Ligand SMILES: Nc1nc2c(c(=O)[nH]1)N[C@H]1C(S)=C(S)[C@@H](COP(=O)(O)O)O[C@H]1N2
């Protein structure tokens with residue numbers, strides 16, 4: 011008999027994929043937990059009830075959005091990589107339940123090579139920006155992809171306010187370090203805190219956004235609440251979650267993945283079907299929810315907006 015492990019995106023329609031049923035199931039789960047049935051529960055997301063999430067109103071549409079079919083809310087919020095909560099795809103939706111702890115307000119520090127550094131409360135930081143919906147293809151280095159209706163604003167608008175100086179050649183991003191809230195940080199899976207980086211022109215590119223929500227609502231913990239980076243022409247690991255620091259630097263930052271394995275994860279990490287990962291091909295991808303694989307596109311299909319950034323570079327060397 012052919013048996014395979016059931017993955018969240020294998021759920022049939024009758025078993026629930028759509029958003030309404032997800033909500034109802036949340037309510038069921040809350041009830042089940044409160045009457046002590048938690049151990050009998052199936053392993054699905056236990057994030058904060060979707061009903062409690064703030065809804066964004068009056069979002070503008072973006073010309074950068076794809077009209078490809080969106081991945082389901084269920085898939086986007088239960089099949090995640092967020093190693094701070096464990097390495098399994100289901101771990102973030104199980105353990106980011108109460109993240110971030112709202113008894114403390116989230117602060118973001120912007121510093122380094124700039125004339126206007128500062129420390130901001132999350133709400134104060136995002137207030138000046140007009141939020142848009144940006145439906146992006148996202149390609150994980152592991153060979154799967156999704157289409158996600160992000161909500162956010164261009165990172166460049168935020169960076170300009172900090173007034174980077176002429177030594178600001180790169181931007182470094184850092185995730186919260188808090189092993190009490192993030193159980194995955196109690197093990198040395200990566201060199202915590204998670205760090206990522208972009209060249210300044212990549213960071214200023216209009217495709218690069220700070221996301222504060224998806225599917226019309228604020229982000230759940232598993233997707234990087236309260237704010238995360240989204241860089242759609244690069245492999246997913248560049249899109250760092252739950253950011254607490256943005257720093258302008260002169261030298262190329264050492265990212266968490268470069269420290270873990272520099273020969274497998276380069277600084278640029280542009281989606282490129284012509285450059286294999288040392289252990290697997292990058293030619294194809296499986297769109298979550300689909301059966302057949304599809305061809306991976308150069309720069310994840312965003313070449314018209316970003317190919318110029320790499321015009322003179324050997325992309326096999328600068329992978
Ligand atoms: N801090 C942090 N950010 C992270 C990760 C992580 O483990 N820690 N995983 C990355 C990877 S590998 C991917 S594919 C995307 C997944 O984002 P999503 O779960 O919102 O789809 O987040 C990226 N950002």
Ligand SMILES: [Mo]
Pocket residue numbers: 091149150151152245246247
């Ligand atoms: Mo990824």
